[in-house]
Amino acid sequence: MLFLKATPAQEPLPAELQERIVALLPLRDLKALCAHPRMIPTLRVHLKQRVIETLDSFRLKGQETLDMMSASRTVLSGSAALEIVSPGSCEPNNLNFYCPVGSAHHALSAILATKGFVETPMSLKTLMSERSPFNKFEVNNGVKRLYRLVHLPTKKTIILAESISASPLAPILFFHSTLMMNYVTGTTAISLYPDLTYERKGFLNYAVNFAKIHRPDVLDRWTGVGMSIWSDCHDLHDGHPSMSPTARKGMCQWAYRQINDDWADRMAFQRSPRLQLGPVLAWRLGHRYRTKKDVMHHKTSVHLVHEEWFKLCMYKKAVEWVRYYVPLVKETGLIDQALWKRSFPN
Numbered sequence: 148m149l150f151l152k153a154t155p156a157q158e159p160l161p162a163e164l165q166e167r168i169v170a171l172l173p174l175r176d177l178k179a180l181c182a183h184p185r186m187i188p189t190l191r192v193h194l195k196q197r198v199i200e201t202l203d204s205f206r207l208k209g210q211e212t213l214d215m216m217s218a219s220r221t222v223l224s225g226s227a228a229l230e231i232v233s234p235g236s237c238e239p240n241n242l243n244f245y246c247p248v249g250s251a252h253h254a255l256s257a258i259l260a261t262k263g264f265v266e267t268p269m270s271l272k273t274l275m276s277e278r279s280p281f282n283k284f285e286v287n288n289g290v291k292r293l294y295r296l297v298h299l300p301t302k303k304t305i306i307l308a309e310s311i312s313a314s315p316l317a318p319i320l321f322f323h324s325t326l327m328m329n330y331v332t333g334t335t336a337i338s339l340y341p342d343l344t345y346e347r348k349g350f351l352n353y354a355v356n357f358a359k360i361h362r363p364d365v366l367d368r369w370t371g372v373g374m375s376i377w378s379d380c381h382d383l384h385d386g387h388p389s390m391s392p393t394a395r396k397g398m399c400q401w402a403y404r405q406i407n408d409d410w411a412d413r414m415a416f417q418r419s420p421r422l423q424l425g426p427v428l429a430w431r432l433g434h435r436y437r438t439k440k441d442v443m444h445h446k447t448s449v450h451l452v453h454e455e456w457f458k459l460c461m462y463k464k465a466v467e468w469v470r471y472y473v474p475l476v477k478e479t480g481l482i483d484q485a486l487w488k489r490s491f492p493n
């Protein structure tokens with residue numbers, strides 16, 4: 148490769164060593180190297196291999212799974228996607244796929260056609276707490292339904308989350324931290340908060356009742372691997388860049404974002420037209436707003452992009468998805484543990 152020549156007069160590093168170096172690079176660096184057009188094919192092959200190896204390690208058939216993902220607009224997210232975007236950051240315990248509402252059968256049948264996989268039922272409680280797609284309140288963090296598939300010989304687990312939206316991405320925008328807001332489509336790897344993830348930092352998707360929505364230990368894993376979670380972006384930057392026309396405003400909890408905006412990093416590993424993943428979603432992270440007198444809380448907001456969004460809000464006609472609060476068990480007054488993991492990757 149061009150960039151690994153020590154000096155123009157010398158031979159480049161051995162191919163095997165180059166491979167090993169590239170394998171360590173985060174998505175942002177791979178993308179930066181694509182500035183050298185001669186390197187693009189090699190980098191694409193590498194990124195595709197990275198994705199396929201992840202799928203293979205969970206006993207799926209790599210290329211067939213990518214084809215299924217393209218055809219059904221299913222994406223891979225959770226810790227596996229973070230590991231693809233930022234190698235060495237975590238070891239995924241299971242694979243989390245997200246599909247648009249109504250397309251779970253497509254993904255399920257493809258996975259179940261792979262030798263060794265069976266579907267294991269979710270608990271009755273989980274099934275009973277499903278909500279209707281357009282219920283304004285108590286929607287399960289963008290998830291309509293979860294399916295669990297297990298590879299019997301190895302016990303490797305795959306979770307398929309059917310989104311409440313025609314976009315598979317709604318649940319991802321409710322994740323507890325921006326560190327997890329990465330996904331892989333059948334052709335492309337995407338990081339929604341690349342600047343922060345590159346620096347091994349993430350914002351909290353703040354919620355007043357955070358402890359009720361998420362598992363108690365959900366943040367410990369990040370500090371354990373040298374990553375930091377910022378509960379208030381104010382502590383990371385003076386003045387919010389979302390308020391400035393020139394600053395990189397995408398990396399702020401206050402910023403209004405859209406799935407197709409320019410703040411995300413995207414790198415295709417397969418040459419094909421960009422996949423349209425259903426309707427375009429907009430979101431803003433949950434955050435606190437401190438005034439001189441008190442603190443205001445803004446909940447996570449996820450909604451369809453609509454040119455008359457604010458007018459729709461005024462007339463209460465907007466479709467917006469909000470968080471689902473895990474109910475307390477009446478008898479004990481405690482959180483039902485079976486519901487903790489409802490729509491979050493491990």
Ligand SMILES: [Zn+2]
Nearest residue numbers: 380387399400
């Ligand atoms: Zn900010």
